Amino acid sequence: MLFVIVTGLATGALFAATALVYNVMFSTSKVLSVTTGHIPMLGGVFGAYAISGLGLPWWLGLVAAIAVGAAFGWLTDVVAIRRVLARSDEHLWLLSTLAVATMVQQAVGLWWGTEPKPFPRLIPQDFTAGAADQKFWLPVALAVVMAAGLHAFYSRTMYGKLFVAMSEDAFAARARGVSTDRIRVASYVLAGALGGLTGFAAGQLTFAYFALGLTLTLNGFIALAVGGLGSNVGALIGGFALGLLNAFASYFFGGEYQQTIAVGLLMVVLLIRPEGLLGSRNVRPV
Amino acid sequence: MDARGIAVRAGFALAAATLPFWAGDQYQLHLATLIAAYWVLIAGLNLVIGYSGQLSIGHVGLLSIGAYAFAILAGKAGVHPALAVAGAGVLCGVAGLVLGLPSLRLPGFYFAMATMAVSLIVGEFVLAQGDLTGGGVGLPVPSFPAPFDSPVGFYYLVAAAALVVTLLTWNVARRMYGRGLIAIRDSVVTAQAVGVPVFRAKLASFVFSGVAAGVGGALFASLQSYITPDTFHFELSMFFFVCIIIGGRGSILGPFLGTVVLTALPELVSPLAKLGNFFYGLMLLLVVLVVPEGIGRLFEVIRERFRPRKVESVPVRPDLPRLARAIREGGA
Numbered sequence: 001m002l003f004v005i006v007t008g009l010a011t012g013a014l015f016a017a018t019a020l021v022y023n024v025m026f027s028t029s030k031v032l033s034v035t036t037g038h039i040p041m042l043g044g045v046f047g048a049y050a051i052s053g054l055g056l057p058w059w060l061g062l063v064a065a066i067a068v069g070a071a072f073g074w075l076t077d078v079v080a081i082r083r084v085l086a087r088s089d090e091h092l093w094l095l096s097t098l099a100v101a102t103m104v105q106q107a108v109g110l111w112w113g114t115e116p117k118p119f120p121r122l123i124p125q126d127f128t129a130g131a132a133d134q135k136f137w138l139p140v141a142l143a144v145v146m147a148a149g150l151h152a153f154y155s156r157t158m159y160g161k162l163f164v165a166m167s168e169d170a171f172a173a174r175a176r177g178v179s180t181d182r183i184r185v186a187s188y189v190l191a192g193a194l195g196g197l198t199g200f201a202a203g204q205l206t207f208a209y210f211a212l213g214l215t216l217t218l219n220g221f222i223a224l225a226v227g228g229l230g231s232n233v234g235a236l237i238g239g240f241a242l243g244l245l246n247a248f249a250s251y252f253f254g255g256e257y258q259q260t261i262a263v264g265l266l267m268v269v270l271l272i273r274p275e276g277l278l279g280s281r282n283v284r285p286v
Numbered sequence: 287m288d289a290r291g292i293a294v295r296a297g298f299a300l301a302a303a304t305l306p307f308w309a310g311d312q313y314q315l316h317l318a319t320l321i322a323a324y325w326v327l328i329a330g331l332n333l334v335i336g337y338s339g340q341l342s343i344g345h346v347g348l349l350s351i352g353a354y355a356f357a358i359l360a361g362k363a364g365v366h367p368a369l370a371v372a373g374a375g376v377l378c379g380v381a382g383l384v385l386g387l388p389s390l391r392l393p394g395f396y397f398a399m400a401t402m403a404v405s406l407i408v409g410e411f412v413l414a415q416g417d418l419t420g421g422g423v424g425l426p427v428p429s430f431p432a433p434f435d436s437p438v439g440f441y442y443l444v445a446a447a448a449l450v451v452t453l454l455t456w457n458v459a460r461r462m463y464g465r466g467l468i469a470i471r472d473s474v475v476t477a478q479a480v481g482v483p484v485f486r487a488k489l490a491s492f493v494f495s496g497v498a499a500g501v502g503g504a505l506f507a508s509l510q511s512y513i514t515p516d517t518f519h520f521e522l523s524m525f526f527f528v529c530i531i532i533g534g535r536g537s538i539l540g541p542f543l544g545t546v547v548l549t550a551l552p553e554l555v556s557p558l559a560k561l562g563n564f565f566y567g568l569m570l571l572l573v574v575l576v577v578p579e580g581i582g583r584l585f586e587v588i589r590e591r592f593r594p595r596k597v598e599s600v601p602v603r604p605d606l607p608r609l610a611r612a613i614r615e616g617g618a
Contacts, residue, residue, distance in 0.1 A: 032395045083575055094341055094395060095531060096574045102524055102567030110564070214520060218406070221399050256414030263403040267388055270396075 002131050004251045005244070010136040010205055012243020013143035014040070017198040018220025019227065019235035020146055021191045025073075026230060027167035028180075028187040029085060034097040035076050037216030038104050039192055041209070043069045043199025044119060045112050048208035051120045058122050065200035066193045073192020076100055077185050101213060109210040119203030135204035142201040143239065146194060147232050163187060167230065218259075222266045228279025237277060241265070294539070302445055306438040315437050316509070321549045322444040323506040328526050328545050329451045329538070330498025333491040335527065336535040337464055339471030340488060341394060344401030346523035347408035348385075348496050352378045352503025353513050354412060354419055357427045360508075367430045367508070375500040382496020383489070390488045405523055412515045424514030427507040444505050451498050456538055458491075467491060468536055521563045528566045532573050534580020544580075 022036050047065035050056045056064070080096035123134050154160040162183050165173040174180045199206075206212055223242050227234025242262060249261045269276065302318075309315045327349055334340050352374040360370035389400035412419045419425060429435050434443045458464050466487050469477035478484055507513050529548050533540030548566070552559040577584055 079571070079575075087578070091339065091341060091394060092574055092578060094398060096571060098343070098524075098527075099567045099571035099574060102521075102563050103571065106562065106564035106567065110561075214402070215406075218399060218403055221395075222403075225396065254414075256410055259403060259406045259410050263400070263407060266400075266403075270392065271388070 004247050006131040006136045008244035008247030009240060010139050010202075010243070011246060012223075012240035013139040014198065014202045014205065014216070014239075015219045015223040015242050016143045016236045016239025017139065017146055017194070017202070018216050019224035019239050020143070020150060020232060021195045021198065022220055022224050023230060023232055023235055024150070024163075024187055024191040024194065027163050028170075028184045029081060030170075031081060031085070031093045031097070032221065033076060033080075034094065034217055035072070035080070035101045035104070035213075036191075036195070037218070037220055038101050038213035039069050039072055039195025040199030040202065040206075040216055041108070041213040042072055042104070043196035044203040044206060044212065045108055045199075045208045045210065046196075047200040047203050048117060048119045049112070052117075058120070061120075062197075062200055065196040067196070069196020069199070070189045070193040072104065073188040073190070073195070074185065076192070077188040081184070081188070082181075101217070105210060105213050112208070112210055114210060116207035116209035119206075119208050121204070135202075139198075139202040139205060142198060143236060146198075147236050150232055159183075159186065219262060222262050225266055225276055226269045228276030231276070231278040234276055234278035306441060312437060315441055317550060317553055319437070319441045319444050319509055320506075321546055322441070322448040323502055323509055324526070324529075324549060325448045325542060325545050326444070326451050326502035326505060327495075327499045328529055328541055329448070329455050330495035330502075331526055332530050332538065332541050333455055333458060333464075333467065334495045335530045336533075336537065336541060337459060337467035337471060338488050338491050339535070340390065340492070341398045341527075342401040342492075342495075343398050343523055343527050344403070344405035345495070345499055345526055346518050346520060347401070347405035348378050348381060348499035349503040349506065349522070350405075350408050350412065350515075350518035351381050352500035353427070353507035353518070354425070354503075355500065356504035356507050357425045357513060358418065360428045361426060367428065371501055371504045374504040375497045378500025378503065379493050379497040382493045382499070385496075386489050386492040390485065390492060402520070402523075405518075405520055409515055409518065412518075420514075422515060424512055424517075426512050427510065429508055429511065440509065444509070447501060447505060451501070452538065452542075454494075458494075459538060463487070471535070521566075524563060524566055528570045532569055532580060537580070540580050 018037060018040060021039060022032060025031060025033050025036065043065040046068040047061045050064040051058055051061040076097065080100045081093060084092045084096050121134070122138070125134050127133075152160075154164050162173070162178055165176070165178060166180055166183055170180055173183075219242060220239075223238035224235055225238070226241065227236070227238030242265060245261060245265055246258050250258055273279075305318050306315060309318065327345065331342065331345050334342050355374040355377045356367075356370050359365045359373050360367045365373065385401070385404055389397050389404075392400060413421055415421075430440060430443065433439045458467075466477065466482040469480065469482055470484055470487060474484055510517060525548065529544040530541045531544075532548070533542065533544030548569070552562065552565065558565050573580065577587055579587055
């Protein structure tokens with residue numbers, strides 16, 4: 001039973017971290033990017049490649065994962081967001097980010113192979129550690145630290161306050177002299193770096209697997225929608241709830257119905273509280 | 287419809303009707319049948335994506351339900367294939383209704399995610415219910431009885447189904463109902479204001495697309511003659527989606543051309559087959575960034591851009607005598 005709870009917390013932390021990445025991008029651009037789940041995938045794959053493939057020390061692998069994630073975030077903005085937002089058709093960003101997501105997944109699949117490959121141990125530890133294994137507590141610690149760090153960033157720093165200003169009213173922020181385009185690019189790079197970090201920390205849980213992206217995009221989104229769009233605490237709650245629910249469902253009913261249960265949770269929450277647990281009611285639907 | 291439009295359609299109809307006689311080999315005929323089976327689904331989906339603007343990226347789930355329903359009904363239960371096709375269509379229509387009732391109320395991205403989740407759920411379910419669907423091993427699918435048991439006969443059957451679905455969607459698209467769907471796509475508020483029953487129209491078109499997906503799935507399964515969960519991977523959904531977006535939203539000919547080109551191109555140009563989805567993604571990205579109207583309207587867009595601008599000068603000639611008269615008569 002302890003093992004079920006720990007597994008649920010760890011996968012929940014992964015979903016929560018993905019939901020936080022969603023939030024960072026959503027705050028400045030009001031775009032829910034389909035590429036969100038693919039950033040941790042890239043972090044995991046490139047982390048494993050740097051450490052196992054190139055034989056670099058773990059901290060260089062971490063740097064590689066973060067750098068690749070940040071570069072991909074920047075690329076997403078340049079390719080899929082910038083021109084589309086300028087044209088302001090509300091459906092187009094969904095299509096363009098979906099296109100980028102498909103392309104990056106296929107490219108990684110061709111280069112890395114379609115089999116999940118093991119992610120190297122980061123901290124020397126025996127495989128007999130059971131529930132105290134690093135693959136469980138690393139993602140959990142990361143998700144909590146990430147949420148706390150984002151909170152500090154939003155409330156303590158000038159840049160963070162600019163993010164908040166843009167998320168509340170982009171036009172007003174622009175009128176006050178905020179370079180909204182530059183802030184948006186910064187948010188995408190930040191989201192990419194955080195996503196790469198997530199993929200690196202959760203790598204031992206998920207393996208370095210090219211098709212991880214779509215599942216994470218979906219589950220991270222469910223965590224976000226359950227917790228409330230735009231709320232970081234909500235993302236944590238939603239992610240952990242979803243992860244625990246998944247773990248207990250597969251413990252009691254077998255692992256075949258995970259997706260069904262996740263979507264069931266989403267539907268129930270959307271029916272009862274359409275704005276999510278901690279979302280604000282006046283969030284405009286996208 | 288102008289004369290050129292009729293000529294184009296007549297040309298297509300003639301080419302499709304005579305295809306078994308000029309197709310080079312069996313494989314090309316198979317490809318043409320595959321295009322027709324895809325088109326049965328895509329024509330229905332076109333009403334959802336192209337006309338009412340609901341971005342369903344999970345239609346492969348419905349295709350899968352249709353295919354498995356046909357395989358189980360016609361293969362295991364021994365129902366006549368024609369009835370099994372009808373059964374698959376009805377079942378998928380019901381599935382579309384069940385899926386559409388909650389998810390069509392959701393805004394864009396939520397809807398897309400819900401449909402994507404459904405395609406994953408169906409995949410899970412197929413794997414979980416192994417004794418019904420054969421699990422990961424798959425299921426053999428019976429072929430149709432004579433005269434549709436030969437490749438040529440089956441081609442005509444699928445082409446006829448494609449024609450029927452096309453006519454149905456065309457009838458919807460060109461009349462009031464289709465205009466209503468376009469209004470929903472372009473502005474929900476405006477559509478509501480002019481009295482379009484928004485939710486009912488969306489739901490009806492979605493259920494119709496479900497029925498089309500069921501029939502298409504049944505024909506597709508019979509064409510493949512053996513189905514496994516891997517046949518219905520998520521990328522297939524992406525393919526349907528790209529066909530419609532590339533062809534251009536709000537047209538029937540455009541998505542049809544998109545289906546033909548995107549199905550045939552990777553088969554004829556082998557390097558593209560290896561790239562597969564990368565190629566679809568790239569096409570989608572290019573279309574979204576460069577011609578959001580779709581390739582089908584590419585020529586219109588280019589012509590519009592390079593047409594020499596006529597500067598119209600309309601000199602204003604005041605009607606002086608009338609003005610003078612008006613002043614004389616005291617402004618009355």
